[in-house]
Amino acid sequence: MNIILLGAPGSGKGTLAKKISKDFDIPQISTGDLFRAIVKEESELGSQVKRIMESGALVPDELTIEIVKKRFQEDDCQKGFILDGFPRTVAQANALEKIAHIDTVILVDLAFETIIERLSARRTCPGCGEIYSTLDYSSNECSKCGATLIQRDDDKPETIKNRLEVYEKNTAPLINFYGDRLFKVSSDKTPEDTYRPVKTFLESMGE
Ligand code: ADP
Ligand code: ZN
Numbered sequence: 001m002n003i004i005l006l007g008a009p010g011s012g013k014g015t016l017a018k019k020i021s022k023d024f025d026i027p028q029i030s031t032g033d034l035f036r037a038i039v040k041e042e043s044e045l046g047s048q049v050k051r052i053m054e055s056g057a058l059v060p061d062e063l064t065i066e067i068v069k070k071r072f073q074e075d076d077c078q079k080g081f082i083l084d085g086f087p088r089t090v091a092q093a094n095a096l097e098k099i100a101h102i103d104t105v106i107l108v109d110l111a112f113e114t115i116i117e118r119l120s121a122r123r124t125c126p127g128c129g130e131i132y133s134t135l136d137y138s139s140n141e142c143s144k145c146g147a148t149l150i151q152r153d154d155d156k157p158e159t160i161k162n163r164l165e166v167y168e169k170n171t172a173p174l175i176n177f178y179g180d181r182l183f184k185v186s187s188d189k190t191p192e193d194t195y196r197p198v199k200t201f202l203e204s205m206g207e
Contacts, residue, residue: 001024001026001080001103001104001202001205001206002080002081002083002100002101002102002103003020003026003080003081003082003083003102003103003104003105003106003202004082004083004086004087004096004102004104004105004106004178005017005082005083005084005085005105005106005108006105006106006107006108006171006174006175006178006182007107007108007109007110007187008110008112008115008164008167008171009115009119009160009163009164009167010110010115010116010118010119010122010160011108011109011110011115011187012108012110012118012187012191012194013084013085013108014028014030014032014084014085014131015131015191015194016106016108016185016187016191016194016195016198017030017082017084019191019195019199020082020195020198020199020202021082023199024080024202025079026079026080026081026082027076027077027081027082028081028082028084029068029071029077029081029082029083029084029086030084030085031059031064031067031068031083031084031085031086031088032084032085033129034067034068034071035049035053035059035067036053038067039053053153053154054153054154054159055159055162056154056159056160056161056162056163056166057162057166058088058089058166058170061089061091061092061095064086064088064092065092065095065096068083068086068096069099072099072100083096087174088170088171088174089170089171089174090170090173090174090177093174093177093178102181103205104181104183104201104202104205105178105181105182105183106182106183106184106185106198107175107178107182107183107184107185108185108187108194109184109185109186109187110186110187110188111188112164114188115160115164116157116160116161116164117135118133118135119155119160120155120157120160121133121134121135122151122152122155123137123140123149123150123151124149124150124151124152124155125142125144125145125147125149125150126147126148126149126150127142127144127145127146127147128142128144128145128147130142130143130144130145132149183198183201185197185198
C-alpha cells in the first residue's frame, strides 16, 4: 500500500505514520528525517540544507524529489510506503505522479492555534527519533533509549510561524490537487483517537 500523509507541520503526521508503519509493516519515509540525516553529515550540502530548515523554508523541489526517488529504490519500499512530509508543493506532487502509484492520501487536520501549542511543547530524541510533549512528559530523558531530549531548532516560536505560512502558501493547495482521493481525519484528540478511523479505513482498502 502506498500512502501519503498530508497536513500542516505539527498536525501529528509523524506520530500517525509511526502507528501505520508498525501495524501494516510498511516503512515511513519522512523527508524531514532524510534532510536531518543529510545535515548531520556536515557536508557543503548539509550546511545549505541546515540553513534552509532553520529558517522554516522549503528545500528546493529538485533536491527533494531526488532524495525521495533514491529512497524508493531501497528494498523495504517494495511492499509499500508512507510518505510523511512529501509532497509539500504542487511541483513535488506532479513529480510523484510520474514515479509511483498512490493508493490513498490521508489529510491530518488540526487548528493552527493547537498546532502552535503542540509544536512549542514538542521535544525530540536525537538518539532514536521518538517524539515527546512537555504537556504530558516531564522528564528530559528518552524512555526508549535514554538520550537527552532536545527541542528542534525549527520548533522555536519564531520559526513555527514561518513554517505555517509556508504550509498555507505551498502545501495547502495539495488539498485541491488530490480532491476526492483524500481521506480526512481530525487530530484534535489523542494519537489513538486519530489513528482508529485511519486504521479501519486502511483495513477496508486491503479487502
Ligand atoms: P514538520 O512536518 O514538523 O515541519 P519535517 O521534519 O517534515 O517537519 O520538516 C522539517 C523541514 O525539512 C521543513 O521545514 C523543510 O525545510 C524541510 N522539508 C521536509 N520535507 C520537505 C519537502 N517535501 N520539501 C521541501 N522541504 C522539506
Ligand atoms: Zn530515544
